[in-house]
Amino acid sequence: MDKFFDDEFEQHALTLQATREAVRGPFGQLVKACREALAGGGKILFCGNGGSAADAQHLATELVVRYTRNRKALPSIALTTDTSLLTAAANDFSFDEVFARQVEALCRPGDVVIGISTSGNSPNVLRALEAAKEMGGIAAGLSGRDGGKMVGLAEPLIVVPSTVTARIQEMHILLGHMLCDLLEAEAV
Incomplete structure (x- = not known):
């Protein structure tokens, strides 16, 4: 048990250091895009599957309600939470379209759509990013491994340099x- 415990912390620490070195530039680009969207009256939309869906909901909630400070609500939506919409879109179109359909309805030019996929290859997240571009939005991504199919589609794209899903997700929530925190600091 002690070895497992120590090994997990060590793997987290190594991934943390590698991420710190690898994503500073793309993270700054993401912050800038989100600041510009909010300053222009736009919003931030998040999507992902599984744990990434939970991260999407978590981060959208932090922006709408509060992260650490009381301030005005920041417009943000998790595209992962409406079960009626998700099941209808999956049934009537396909699961690949569940987020793209919402982006088509909700995204306006200048809005930021942040797709979260540890592999960078989730078809429904990729379709959401394509739809964001079609709507004049910013297609941004949080990924891992080698960035997968998000490379060349999401800009900015933050790629956590790991092949371990748990470590990638830990970095995604830290970066989120x-x-x-940075967006909230400007809203107080």
């Missing part, structure tokens, strides 16, 4: 919290 950092994003929320």
